[in-house]
Amino acid sequence: MTMDYFLFLCGFLLPVVVAVEETLMDTKWATTELAWTAHPETGWEEVSGYDDAMNPIRTYQVCNVRELNQNNWLRSDYVPRKDVLRVYVEMKFTVRDCNSIPNIPGSCKETFNLFYYESDGDTATASSPFWMENPYVKVDTIAPDEIFSMLESGRVNTKIRSFGPLSRSGFYLAFQDLGACMSLISVRTPTGAEATSLVIAPGTCVPSALELSVPLKLYCNGDGEWMVPVGSCTCAAGFEPAMKDTQCQACSPGTFKSKQGEGFCAPCPPNSLTGAGAASVCSCRAGFYRADNDPPDSACTTVPSPPRSVISSVNETSVLLEWSEPRDAGGREDLLYNVICKKCLSGRGVCSRCDDNVHMAPRRLGLTQTRVAVSNLQAHTQYSFEIQAVNGVSNKSPYAPQASAVNITTNQAAPSAVPTVHLMGATASTMSLSWLPPEHPNGIILDYEIKYHQRDQDQDQDQGEAISHTVTAQRSSARIEGLRPGTLYLVQVRARTVAGYGGYSGPADFSTNLQSDPEKSIQEQLPLIVGSATAGLVFIIAVVVIAIVCLRKQRSGSESEYTEKLQQYITPGMKVYIDPFTYEDPNEAVREFAKEIDISCVKIEEVIGAGNAHGGRTARHFQAIPLRNFTLSGEFGEVCRGRLKLPGRREIVVAIKTLKAGYTERQRRDFLSEASIMGQFDHPNIIRLEGVVTKSRPVMIVTEFMENGALDSFLRLNDGQFTVIQLVGMLRGIAAGMKYLSDMNYVHRDLAARNILVNSNLVCKVSDFGLSRFLEDDATDPTYTSSLGGKIPIRWTAPEAIAYRKFTSASDVWSYGIVMWEVMSYGERPYWDMSNQDVINAVEQDYRLPPPMDCPTALHQLMLDCWVKERNLRPKFSQIVNTLDKLIRNAASLKVITSTQSGASQPLLDRCVP
Template sequence: MDYFLLLCSLLLPVVSAVEETLMDTKWATTELAWTAHPETGWEEVSGYDDAMNPIRTYQVCNVREVNQNNWLRSDFIPRKDVLRVYVEMKFTVRDCNSIPNIPGSCKETFNLFYYESDSDSATATSPFWMENPYVKVDTIAPDESFSMLESGRVNTKVRSFGPLSKAGFYLAFQDLGACMSLISVRVFYKKCSTTIANFAVFPETATGAEATSLVIAPGTCVPNALEVSVPLKLYCNGDGEWMVPVGACTCSSGFEPAMKDTQCQACSPGTFKSKQGDGFCSPCPANSRASSGASSVCSCRNGFYRSDSDSPESSCTTVPSSPRSVISSVNETSLVLEWSDPRDLGGREDIFYNVICKKCLPERGMCSRCDDNVDISPRHLGLTQRRVAVRNLQAHTQYSFEIQAVNGVSNKSPYSPQFSAVNITTNQAAPSAVPTVHLMAATASTMSLSWLPPEKPNGIILDYEIKYHEKDQGEAIAHTMTAQRSNARIEGLKTGTPYVVQVRARTVAGYGRYSSPADFSTNLQTDPPKSWQEQLPLIVGSATATLVFIIAVVVIAIVCLRKQRNGSESEYTEKLQQYKSPIVTPGMKVYIDPFTYEDPNEAVREFAKEIDVSCVKIEEVIGAGEFGEVCRGRLKLPGRREIIVAIKTLKVGYTDRQRRDFLSEASIMGQFDHPNIIRLEGVVTKSRPVMIVTEFMENGALDSFLRLNDGQFTVIQLVGMLRGIAAGMKYLSDMNYVHRDLAARNILVNSNLVCKVSDFGLSRFLEDDATDPTYTSSLHAPMCCASTFPLDCVFLTLSLPLVCV
């Protein structure tokens, strides 16, 4: 039995089965007038049931005559597109031992047959009264028989048959020598009635042709619900019972579950639901409202806003008030501003500040933005701290500074931010730094210098101070001199000595900053040529480099010559390496049971590669497994070509144990690397659904593949397939791994007829409650076969157990 069918048979049904009657003789008010053969056999009799209701029955009791063969055929019964029907028979049978002086041909059983037809064409002689063309359903035996001294004990038996393919059918009852009465016959079929599960409607669905059949019923989300997984379906089993649904729907935004999760009703005014899901509507956050129903977001009241990053569940907030307690501290042309937080932050924590500088002209009565050279540190916009330093202001100038308080919704407000302003006037300031100093001329003991005045003199330049010192001595012994103009001549310097020179300006406010240090030398002559002793290291180095180059050229030439001579041999050796089979030393690698890990998820991370879900594309569902569906899809990993893969998915609503058992198979497969073992590509555990991705085997399971192609393979091909299975099992044996469920259904075949061992999930599944010795025996003990294929149980010659193919 397929694992999925086994799982479904253990699950409780969602809805009880519904029976639809096609025929019931219990309610007949006139003669049934069924066809009997011979006429002396079955006889229609009127009677009463236990409630004294009139009923029509058939009885037969020719037990004193030998070789009885009495047939009774019903009227034509249309099947109404039903694939499988059930027959409920109520009857009584007399005990043969209670009838004296009868031959040994007395029976206590009868046979049930059916005959399919596209029309009501049966006659008294057609079809022939024999098992073929009639199809036998079963031999019916009573649970209790009666004697003459006892009242008749009614037996009830139910039998089913199918698949049915024609327009209708006849029932036939064969008596071979019983004394019995057929009280009533009811023909019905089972169906799964319309139901709602997981916010999806599943239509009425008739059962399948076999008792173990699963009929898929596609689902449709109820109004105002959306699918969360595709495809959405429900299985109807052979007993007319719905199984656990695959996929689900959830209520849309603005709607919440109702009527025991069968409807999605709109959120009432004043409430909202922002996302699709199973959650319920919530009251509107502070400062927001929802005047109509089915709201997915509550709109903010006037004067309140949400930022672009705020979620619909966030309260609506407003802009902050102006900063408080602004303090300014002026130092000549520099300024420090400090302030306190606003009294009202607007209900938000993301408060920050802007500082706007304006230069004012009192004579004109207006202020304008400051020039770009005004430095506000650390910055003038988006401040998180409540302090800035302002530099490079003009002396004796009036300024106005606005400190704005803004937050995440200030850009939503149509009004300008609230601010506090402070007006200041700068003091007298020293001049700015002198630009770069230039050397105009130099002799052995003098230097002539020139420079430009400061860009911001901030008053009248009184004089300049020139500071100079030998470069090797530092500023500790520097000399100074003054100049009235922007040039000077320094005398008394050492010949051929480098000097560092700096210049600064002075006003009534004091000295400004020095210029950047400039290096000048009193010696303008070129250096004398070097002696041959100084040039000797350079000569020796050049000769050494030339010698090394010549040696390298010779070595490269020798290597190339050897390669040319041995080219064919190297190519042959490389080919040998390509075709050389890897040698696996027994005991070098041993299988590790993932359930020995304290956290089984750790085994998954160690042995299985995580795949990003964006790399996997599901194309088609090809089957169902124990934990969910099996699909065919494509895998495109970065840097690799796209390949076709098989994808096992974990169904929605799984438990932690099911997830652990599902991923344990990946932890097992991830440890194997052999051409006859199914290859694991990776797992998807960080998104939904959870998946196991393996290589795709085009020809599917070996058992069905052999059935479909019976007699089409040569002995050599079949033996090759067997050897592949044996090689895979020997590899598992060397790994100290016991498969526990080796069978043809668990062998997969690819397009090149390569067989690979698969389905490693049973290793742990049967360990706790294993009663079948086939699954618990040692790997090297013969295993029993249950297959019925053209190739049955074959012993392979590789020290392996018996393999079922």
């Protein structure tokens, strides 16, 4: 479809414009004082001079470069426009090189700004209109082509700028200086002299046609000729060109056109139909569907039939399941399988879902291959397995995926390993031990075997193992006699059934006493026992008294004088986080928690990103640029690397977040709230606030600089480069920071690897304390998905927080488990390419992320503990820190690797699992 036909149809009725040149003002020939208005009086100064031909001229000069925060304005006399629509301004000026002026601050500039103000009469005064952009209209920032130094003669620059169309009787010109050393030699305002002056005439597309890429328009030049046609029109979706591309007609019933463009309507794809004209999409027939990512011109498809020929191979408490593809894949190629495990009560026909201890390799949901290995089943137990076939439209069907089932009964098996052994008491020659039975006895336990040997024999044996002794016990406790006084022994226990011995417990070190005197031992421990009992009694009394006082206050209806502005203490030395939004004046919170930094102490070196990016690839480089030339972008502004030199302190590298120009008061409050939050924290694993700049522009938040940037991108760039101990060390630092925040009653709400920063020593620090407050306003980042009116990072958020907006330290623990998975998978995306809704459904159905490749079993178990559905059963951050410390001290525990490998190539679609 050509543009010419549509331009003809647009109905242009354009006036003829004739270019006539006329000079409205020329200061070059002024013989007396111009007497333009200057503000302030100490800024622009009118002086007399001579041009190149030694003709007298009037010029304006300004050079206050040794004073900060310059804002000098110069306004011309009123200029009648004489019915012209567009005015050109020819300016001749000189500018001095800032580097040639000694002993000046970093605020010197080499540019100035041109403005104009329209008026129907000469009404301007010394204070009206106000000296600021709006009411003045900015034309451009003027920069010289040549600058001069002190030893050179002034080099005259000539610049021409235009503005219009004008609508009032006349105008004023205004020149703004922000700290330059310059001279304005002459100003001339010709009109209509440029043949390239263009007037825009907009066009309109015919009915059912839309503009393509750019608005439809023609330009009239200064000579009155039409030129530069721009844009074109094409038929909208549901319409096709007709009448030799001069009209757009609707698609007939049974045909459709899904996009705007020059194409024609086409028949509906297979298994779809439309009964009306002008269709942009054909609806699927009953029982057929399109996936969310299927294009409108694709065929409608259906769900697959059940898998065929399911075969099971039982080996003690493990089973291998294999099956064949379904006869009908539903017309799609994205076929996946889900395996549902149910444990059945023998003889009752009642089955329930298997617990999380049952392990499936490679995974339970989203299988691409036709086999799965199931382990950790209970012995002598009936199980039922359903193998579902699903595809990209299974979640569209109101029915459960079609499945094939197989029933199996496991064989006898040896018991599982005995948990940790405990020392109940010891003398010089005996030790009393106890332990819990195996979690899975897999039958009746006949007895226990206790194996022990002296610890120092490990170093004495040159070859082979240390000489061990064994005893048996009928119950889960035993007394070992005949031991050496003051000797360290290594002890292990295992259980035996008719199927044989199970695994040994982990080795435990216990020592006998140097002397045996039970009476003396009790006497020595008596003060400790009495003291502990007394402390416990005092604690109970205190709790009761506090409860009674609180109850009386509640019943009396008196309001507590507590406010969140007050610094509170739960225990001596434990400060509580204060929400800055509880302050009537948000600036008060900033002043209380953040240190004000003078802008002269800050130097920006390079831009490193936008938003909360920190330390990533450089987006743009600057060489110690003046702050007032700084260009902002991103949600609040740019993030830069710079240097901070405070009086009496050495210069340090810092990260600088800036607030972009044109901000509202709410945006300023929201921007600085992160500093009000961050300023309350002081911990080696929390990003440190250096201070804020609020009394100059741009507004800034200055923090310590983290060389390696965000943790997720850092791990992806260094995939496989760290030892397990290094990774656990990173996790320990994050957990320590979160324990500190939890102790202060602060809930992060957005804990994720992208919000953890890493320095050059691989120390991880929690950051991004402003985003969680404003998730509702973020409509661009797909990480944050709507839930009950707000934006939530679904993949990292606990179920109760998604469903009920219940954010607590327990929900932060859930998020920490996801961070653990991100770290051990080197920055892989949680739940891979599953949609957010699929993630919600899978978690609700008790699906949990499998261990990443080469992930120690102990770490994955800690992840699973963080993902317990009942939030009160999740570990506290203090427990997580202690657990990681034990793993770091006992490196051998990190060598037990789970065989399952992570990864999923398709979304999980098990939405209808019973």
